[in-house]
Amino acid sequence: MTDVPSAEFNIRDYLRTELFPHFMCPGCGHGIALRALLWALHELGISKDNLAVVSGIGCSGRVGAYIDANTFHTTHGRPLAFATGLKLARPDLKVVVLTGDGDCLAIGGNHLIHACRRNLNITCLLLNNEVYGMTGGQVSPTTTEARYTTTTPSGNHEPAFDACKLAEAAGAGFVGREMTLQTPALKNLVKEGMSHNGFAFIEVLSDCTEIYGRKNDLGESPEMILAQKAEFRSKDYGMERDEVFQPRSLATGVLSRNDHEEYTAAYRKHVLSKASS
Amino acid sequence: MAVPGLRHHREDARGRGLNDTGIQNIQGNHACAVAAVAAGCRFFAGYPITPSSEIAERISVELPKAGGTFVQMEDEIASMAAVIGASAGGIKAMTATSGPGFSLKQENLGYAAGAEIPCVIVDVMRGGPSTGMPTRPAQGDFMQSRWGTHGDHACIVLAPWSVKEIYEQTVRAFNLSETLRVPVIVLYDEVIGHLVETLDPGSVDTGEITTRKWAGGDPAQYRPYACGEDDIPPMARPGDGYRSHTTGLTHAENGFPSQDPTTVDRVARRVLGKLARHNDLVEQVDCYDLDGAQVLIATCGITARAAKSALRLLQDKGIAAGLFRPVTLWPFPEESYREAARGKQQILVPEMNAGQLIYEIQRLTPPGVPVAGFNRLDGEPITPRQIAERVEELLNHD
């Protein structure tokens, strides 16, 4: 139970190993995403005692429990609202939110918008696997068009949406996207997001092999991961010029950042200082 | 000016704690906000809704002066979640709302009950259901306050009947919530929320301000939901080295999810039983003229004040009536009620709804004693005369 990890990144220093093996399905991308997060925490030198991880409901919500930190598994869609209270109460804590595409974009969509707008110093990892995995594979706001889920028996007819664009438009200080295959790049992106003084929204392209992959014949995890690689491009490539080959117009990497005032700093400056004078 | 002991004051005196201003005329909702800060509340998250908005407005002035944080969230659900988050971070936190907003908070209220996170929720009742009559009073949330969230859960509901009592019960709500790790609801109607009354701080009795029990000792030995004889587990404050897990799933004493029937049953029974175990702290009733009364009136909030006036009207007519008022509405003070009801010939439950409290009263009243209701659904308060007339009518029917 020591809080001082070794110099080299050893993931077990950050895991509640007594809970392993974890509950996630074989090949679930959430595990890789968790590694990238812990790796980033290690490289940033963030103390486990000072780290609070808030998650919602769904597969993404269960991931936080494996982190040896102050972990809160809250209600469906509300981790950002919960984290807002936690961070305002305890600005000294590093607060990370783990959420999923259903949790964050459907039931919790309103909280996402306003968390971005407030620009509180919280890092939000959206583990996007395009499906409600925990409840058995229902369609989510990011399910690719025409894909089959247990509630789209004839293929998804609803358009998917780009959470990063939403986050950017709502004013998030930092917005990025990366796939699990690029683990070191994902780690670096998380590091960059956590270092940003403001709300950092990071979409992680995860995969749901067991439910979503099977339902749509997307192959095993390796195939699903490789398929992501074919569909997403680093922003460095300049998506807007890619006219010929454009399977999905989604870029990875740091997508936007701004220098809006961080919320707790603004609160101190505009409210607390005036109240005491 | 020749009025001793009084300093400059305005009714909406921004930023003055009760003790700073001395005797004052203050609105119920403002008293609630001032009391919360006095009780140690340092976080408030809310969303505007009539008739509770004055609480948020006042506390947005008071909290920053105490170094606390006020945030207006994007909705009622977020407010409740933020309050639980802040409390999980280790500070006293509160939200306030009215009927429709209270419904939206129910899911997270269940979370707070399940995870045993202290928090205070104020519900200022208005006419319902739905948007109903936002500016008119009602007492339609008696049952929602107890059974609004899902599943078996422990929670405390306090029902003040005056501005002074709003102050006292708000402080008490924090004390109980902190001591027992349970969500506490302060429930009153629009009449009392908007009522301005003269409040003398010298007459206010809040007792000692208490704070939750914090985890101490070796972090390696800490189990978040393990507790001693008192059934109240000490809480870990993030940053103190305990690194515990909090979840809305059924959990074992170590805080991690469990579906083991024995464990689930054991933990559930402790949580549900802890209020009964501390009933001396939880229960509070207020009774008048019980001795020798033929009729017992049982009600709370503004209707209880009408009933108290009605006692006098009835006395003038030679009818001996008593009043039983649960200040702690839930858990319902069962034994105290049975005691109060003993020997009475008629029970009357006036309430500003179609009949809610009456079910609890019927359940607890000895067989053979008639229990009648008097209900108003028109957004108008029940008057003392109406209660008196109803009592007379009931007695004449005998």
Added chain:
Amino acid sequence: MAVASAKPAPRAVARPQNVLIVGVGGQGVIMVSKVLASLCQLQGYDVKQSQVHGMAKRGGTVFSHVRYGERVYSPTIPEGEADVLVALEWAEGMRWLPYLEQKNGTVFVDTQQIVPPFACRNRHRGAVGGYVRETVADIMAHVPNSFALDALGIATALGVPKASNSVLLGAMSTALEFPPDDWKEIIERFVPPKTVQANLKCFDSGRDWALSFDRDGLLEKHAESAPLTVETPREKPDDLSHIDIEANWCKGCDICVRFCPERCLVMNDQQIAEVAYPERCTGCRICEWLCPDFAITVKTPGAVA
């Protein structure tokens, strides 16, 4: 699209033309292939392209097949059938030489050497470590249509080292039938607006270089040069990386087995990952990073535990 409306009718090409573009991550292989593919498409050809990139954003191998013709069915070029091979990096050029059509194929190769993190390491127990040993002279002697140019040098001289891929595009344009202006029009659309002029200058320089290529002179100049070799010290067996697998945690997803570049791992009959060829491990850690179950730990020699 002005270009599209002015597209000429496709000329009859007996069989699809095959262009293979190779390099390492970060060099711009994809950009070169995108320019070519777009150009072919706008000229009215059927185009197929396939590529592999991204295993390592910097340093990993990247290649792209571009095939165009009246009708193209398969996107990949079979070995020995590439009409043009463009290599942005020397060792990659050597590695892909077998794909070149042996008699008439043309190769453009940058003499720039990027030693990849893993490629230069001792990949097999007992193997001699090092970078490819072929020299410019070797290539020119073996491949009739070979152009070895210092594209990076040319681009650097023009002040835009990052545009060395445009230099190669210029050189390569001499081997394909499209008019230079069409190339330039496409390049303009693919590079950032601020760098258009620089890239076009690089394109011209590359094209000029290829058109005025003095094969004999260059051969002479390189005759005496030493092999282009980067030596790495030979690793001792006890320096090998070690893979630990926590069998209880492994759920058998197969990711590590499939993604290991050296094929060190296998699934055993219990569907649990196992190290079958420990000696092949180069310590790249890809299996560790991609294991969703945290079951794999790679211990590399010299690392502080």
Added chain:
Amino acid sequence: MTGLQIRFSGSGGQGLQLAAKILGHAAMLDGKSIAFSQAYEPTARGGLSRADLIVGGGEIDYPLVTALDYVVILDDVAVTASDGLLSSASTALVDVERVTKQPGGGPEVVALRLIGTAREAGNVRAANIVSLGALAARAGIAGHDCLVEAIRQSVRKEFVAFNLEALERGRALLEAPAEKPAPLGACR
């Protein structure tokens, strides 16, 4: 206990809530307890507006008015609103200009130039304070010095002097024997 029950009523925007609050404040300064309630309707302009005050010597049992001792009526829209609360024991102070109807319940009606007096003082919006002055003179709810102090503490500094003058003019309406109550609607 039950206390003295007072209502200020009229149309929205006439400053009735403020008058009731000042009176309540003055009563508090005078050592009494009050309960003040108002109709929470959006009636900033026009529409019925009322503010109820109960003044007592100790804790007030029922904080809402049940039988008014005094009612101030500044507009016809408010005349019927208090019908059920008035009796022959009640006193109604009504404005002679704006109130033309007879309140129900048979109260003693005292018609006064409340609005007109405010106009003469310089601002028609001071009718609330004029009424307060008249009511206080009639009912003796709070000491004069408490009323003055309540006004000082309740209105913006620059308006204190003017409001005190309005208060005095209101008192004078009932104290001056020359100002005999006029019949309802006499000024129309």
